[in-house]
Structure formats: structure tokens, C-alpha cells
Amino acid sequence: MIKGIFRKSVLATALFGTTAIFSAVAIAGQAPESASAKDIPISSHDRVYLSDQSSNTVSVFDPATESLLGVIRLGDPTPGNLSPLYKGQLLVHGMGFSPDHATLDVVSIGSNSVTFIDTATNRVKHTTYVGRSPHEAFFTPDGKEVWVTIRGEDYIQVLDGKTYEPTKKIMVPNGPGMTIFSPDGKYGYVVSSFTPDMVVIDTKSHKIVGHVKQASPFSPDLAATPDGGQVWLTLKDIGKTQVINAHPPFNTLAVLDTGPITNHVNIARNANGQFAYVTVGGLNEVKVFTTTDKPKLVATIPVGALPHGLWPSGDGTRIYVGLENGNGVAIIDTLNNKVTGTVASGQSPQGMVYVPNAVPVGAGTENLLPLANVGSAIKLTMGPSGSQQVSTTVSINNQGLLDLMQVAVTGIEPKKPYMLALSTQPDGAGSLEPLAKFVGNPAGAAIISTLGPLRKAVDKDLPADATQRRYLVIAKLTSEGKPEEVVQVQH
Known part of the structure; x- marks a missing residue:
């Protein structure tokens, strides 16, 4: 069983090869929160969610017991989904959640939709249909808006954070892949999957205030460090990861060779410091880097077939990795960078989020179905x-x-x-x-x-x-x- 770890103060030394990292103060605040946020120890109130693209389900896990609780079915498997889709979703893919941890949003690429799910009851409470091939959707840190990247077109569809209805479009370079926000909510960083041009948007004015040349045209994912200093973006087509300054002039700090099918990146903070974790699908590995101005590789972790999405626990002691060709989630202990277990999921998991305190009271197993053939x-x-x-x-x-x-x-x-x-x-x-x-x-x-x-x-x-x-x-x-x-x- 996973046990939460929360240290108010620590003097730790972690040795990775020839690299030593020292920490004399508590490391708190996990992505997408700021470093000033309090860590939340792992408990059965938390949930891990995976978006299962081939089975059109959402897999729901209890991280404290390391068990699958069931799946939320959003659509039908093939060939049923080849007919006109009068209901149900197709190609369940991207994920995000509200700042109060009460709402999960799930993007379905094939049905051009964002589904909003109550985390306490697993009940679908609203579905919003947007433009061609949306990819990811994230709430702004104040919860007032949801930004949906419309990858099949050239804009971000902004939704109202309470009604989930469209309010405006923000025009960006063709093929926006994902938006992540600075921890203070000032900036929205938007990578492109078709154009080598990342943009930085002021969240208040909705105006572009910066451009960053991507090292390739195809970036599917990015993450902002909780300390507010960096943004990491993956470049899937060339197998690299780019690190930029999160503040003007938004200059590139490093371009790292990570490996073929470099998928997602996320940040974990623990007693050893702050680290970037990158899934490398072609190598079936997760690579771990320091978040210094000149990032260094400190660990390479074999995890299973085609790792894709990943997200840290609320205290940074674990990071969870979806295995796209393994139909499961691998659990990494971030203090020693070892896999502690793997749990079965729905088919072809893509996006992944960890939501602390998603179920404040009760078992939180309503409206869940057993895995059954969904995982076969x-x-x-x-x-x-x-x-x-x-x-x-x-x-x-x-x-x-x-x-x-x-x-x-x-x-x-x-x-x-x-x-x-x-x-x-x-x-x-x-x-x-x-x-x-x-x-x-x-x-x-x-x-x-x-x-x-x-x-x-x-x-x-x-x-x-x-x-x-x-x-x-x-x-x-x-x-x-x-x-x-x-x-x-x-x-």
C-alpha cells in the first residue's frame, strides 16, 4: 500500500551517478499548483484518472490501495462507433481538472467534445462540443475559464468555468496541441503540433505576448514547474524535449535528446528537489532530469510498453505513468525512481491526471463499471x-x-x-x-x-x-x- 509522506523540513542528499542534489528546506507544491501550495499526502480520497482511447472509457484508480475501482464508459468500442455518433464519445484522449478538484474534464478527439465529470460521483454532468479534433483542455488557475486546444484548427476555444459554454476564441498558430498555465495564472503557454511556434498568452487580455521557436513542428505536451521558472515541452517527431524560460523573453534554455516517441512531461517535487519526468514511448522508459538552467539526466526508469501520460501525486512521492500499449498504469516512487507496481486499465491510455481529495467523503465508486473486456x-x-x-x-x-x-x-x-x-x-x-x-x-x-x-x-x-x-x-x-x-x- 502507498503511504503519504509529508515532511515539514528535511536535509536530504540524493545521489544519481555522479550528480548530487541537496535540499535543506521542505519541497512542497505539485504541478499544476505553485511551489507555495501545501503538499497533500496520498489517501483514498485521491483519484488517478486515465483516458482510454481505444475503449472510449476513463479508468479510475485509488492510489492509496493501488487498485482500479472501475471505468466510466463514455462511448462504444469499434465497430459500433463507426456508425453516426448520435450519442457517446469517440477517441477519449485529453484530461484536466478544476482548481477545486471537483470536476474532471475529458477531451474526445473523434467526437469533438469536452466531457465534464463530477469527481465525487463519477457522473457526467455536461458535454460541450467544440471545433475539429480538440486535444487537451485545462482550467485556468482561478477556475473561471477552460481553455480547449483545437488541434484540427487554429484557435483555443475558451469555455466558461461554471456553465462550460463557449465564450470566445483565441487565435493561435495552426494546430495547437496543449495549454498549460503558469502557477500564478498570469500566462497560458500553448504549443503547436503542426507549426514550430509556441505562443505565450496573457490570461487576462487573451493576447499573445510572446513567441518561442519550437525545435520541431510537433509538440503534443508541456508542463510548467511549480517554482514558476521553466516550461518543458516535448517534441514527439524528433525525440527531443525543449526547456524554456517561463518569463520574458521566454528564451530557450536547453534542447535535450530524450528518445523516439517522446510523449509527455511533468514535474514532481519531493525531498530530493524538483525534477522533470519525460515519457519516452519508443524506449519504454521514463527519463528524469534536474530542472536547473542546464538540466542533467539523473535516472532512466524502465516502465512498460509505450508510456504516454504521467502525473505526480499530491505530495510528489509518486508519479503515475499510463502505458499506452501495456493497458495499465505504472507507479514510480520518486524518492528512489523505481517502479513499485503496475495496475491494469482500459485500452490505450493517453492522458493522465492525479486529483488529490477528489472524493472528500464516501467511497466514490458510484457510476463505475467493471473493467471486463475493456481491458482485454x-x-x-x-x-x-x-x-x-x-x-x-x-x-x-x-x-x-x-x-x-x-x-x-x-x-x-x-x-x-x-x-x-x-x-x-x-x-x-x-x-x-x-x-x-x-x-x-x-x-x-x-x-x-x-x-x-x-x-x-x-x-x-x-x-x-x-x-x-x-x-x-x-x-x-x-x-x-x-x-x-x-x-x-x-x-
Whole structure:
């Protein structure tokens, strides 16, 4: 069981390789709060939420018992969601919560919606429909507004923080990915997923007051340090993380090589100091950095298949990591940077938030459904032929009549064409049945999805001589789009 840790004063030394970090005062205040906020010890009043994109659910965890309490169903699995969506949500993805911790907001990309959920009862209390492909939504620190990044267009949709109705649009560079606010509420920092231009917005005037050149066009996520000094943004396409000064002139302090499919970043503060945690999906790791002007890598933590969203506990002693291809949440003890456990979740978790005191009284299990088939999946790995090196993770999610396969590929050539296919032979010899074509990103990685009756074909428990047995392979394509060399096979 996780126990909360709250120290009023501490003299701690943490040694990571050759780097030593010293702290002589209490470290308090967890993201997205300011450093002056009080730490909140972990308890069963708190909740961890994951947005499950493939099952269209929200997984709800009790961090004190490290257990899944159930899921909130917002939509149907495939193929039911391929018909007109008169009700229900599709591609449940982004998350945020109100400053009073009473309301969870959940963004669904496919149905262009923001769903507002009462954290005490798990009841959907409102749904607001917005523009094309929203990605993330966060309340301003004063709770008066909700800013929704409309990634499929070029603006932030501002909603009223109480009625959840649209009030105005803030025009920004094309493809805004996410907004996070400075702890004092003065600035909103907005990264772009299509344009190498991050903007800083004054929250009172809604005017752009600063620009930062992103090191690449594709940033999906960012975090502000509780001490108010820095903003960290991930660059998924090139496998880097950029650190900027949170104050004018908003200059870049560092660009760090973090690894292929660099996903999300968040900040945890504990007795050892203040640290940035970055999920690196292509390496199945979380990397930990100091938040000094010249950040240093202090830990690399193996966590499981395709880590995506992450969030610290209210006291900073734990950080929770959603495993997109692992259908679960990994729990990291931030004092020693070790994984203490993993708990199953819904399918393909994306966003993640930790909400302290989400359930002030009662059990908080109303309106929750059991995981059941929502968590059912086959998990595989792939790599170079003749090697057990894991370059690619695969999750085949049970959707009932069909299966939704997601493949996180690394170890390929940037900007070269490839094909995911089925073969009757483990080494990929003979003719191939194509499943999807794709191109490696600048970091030599890709995330691809395909749909079909796939479980029975590639299940590793099938006998090798079964007539229906197939093996996943990845093959290079010629300029004419024909398969040539097989570069990765199913383990």
C-alpha cells in the first residue's frame, strides 16, 4: 500500500551517478499548483484518472490501495462507433481538472467534445462540443475559464468555468496541441503540433505576448514547474524535449535528446528537489532530469510498453505513468525512481491526471463499471530477425467483433516507407498480407493502427502448425510501394 509522506523540513542528499542534489528546506507544491501550495499526502480520497482511447472509457484508480475501482464508459468500442455518433464519445484522449478538484474534464478527439465529470460521483454532468479534433483542455488557475486546444484548427476555444459554454476564441498558430498555465495564472503557454511556434498568452487580455521557436513542428505536451521558472515541452517527431524560460523573453534554455516517441512531461517535487519526468514511448522508459538552467539526466526508469501520460501525486512521492500499449498504469516512487507496481486499465491510455481529495467523503465508486473486456488485449513485441532486441511493441485490443491493433515502431530509417504485414512464416519469408503502410518519422519511429479479426491470427499461444497461424512483420518498401527486405519480425 502507498503511504503519504509529508515532511515539514528535511536535509536530504540524493545521489544519481555522479550528480548530487541537496535540499535543506521542505519541497512542497505539485504541478499544476505553485511551489507555495501545501503538499497533500496520498489517501483514498485521491483519484488517478486515465483516458482510454481505444475503449472510449476513463479508468479510475485509488492510489492509496493501488487498485482500479472501475471505468466510466463514455462511448462504444469499434465497430459500433463507426456508425453516426448520435450519442457517446469517440477517441477519449485529453484530461484536466478544476482548481477545486471537483470536476474532471475529458477531451474526445473523434467526437469533438469536452466531457465534464463530477469527481465525487463519477457522473457526467455536461458535454460541450467544440471545433475539429480538440486535444487537451485545462482550467485556468482561478477556475473561471477552460481553455480547449483545437488541434484540427487554429484557435483555443475558451469555455466558461461554471456553465462550460463557449465564450470566445483565441487565435493561435495552426494546430495547437496543449495549454498549460503558469502557477500564478498570469500566462497560458500553448504549443503547436503542426507549426514550430509556441505562443505565450496573457490570461487576462487573451493576447499573445510572446513567441518561442519550437525545435520541431510537433509538440503534443508541456508542463510548467511549480517554482514558476521553466516550461518543458516535448517534441514527439524528433525525440527531443525543449526547456524554456517561463518569463520574458521566454528564451530557450536547453534542447535535450530524450528518445523516439517522446510523449509527455511533468514535474514532481519531493525531498530530493524538483525534477522533470519525460515519457519516452519508443524506449519504454521514463527519463528524469534536474530542472536547473542546464538540466542533467539523473535516472532512466524502465516502465512498460509505450508510456504516454504521467502525473505526480499530491505530495510528489509518486508519479503515475499510463502505458499506452501495456493497458495499465505504472507507479514510480520518486524518492528512489523505481517502479513499485503496475495496475491494469482500459485500452490505450493517453492522458493522465492525479486529483488529490477528489472524493472528500464516501467511497466514490458510484457510476463505475467493471473493467471486463475493456481491458482485454494481446501484447506482443517485435525486433530484428534473429535477435531478441525489442524495437517495437504491439497491443491488439479486443473490440468485441473486431480487434484494434496499435504498433509503436522504432529502429527504422527516418522518412523511409515501410509496411506492417502478416506472414505464414516466422521470418517473414514468402508472400506478405499487408495491414498498413507508413513512413518513419525524423527520429526513426512511427505509431500505426489497423483494424480487423487479428487476435486469432497472431496469438502467440496458437500452435506453430495451425493453418490460421500468422506472424507480424515489418518490411521495407521500394519506391514503387512493393515489399522488399523484412527488417523486424514478431518475437
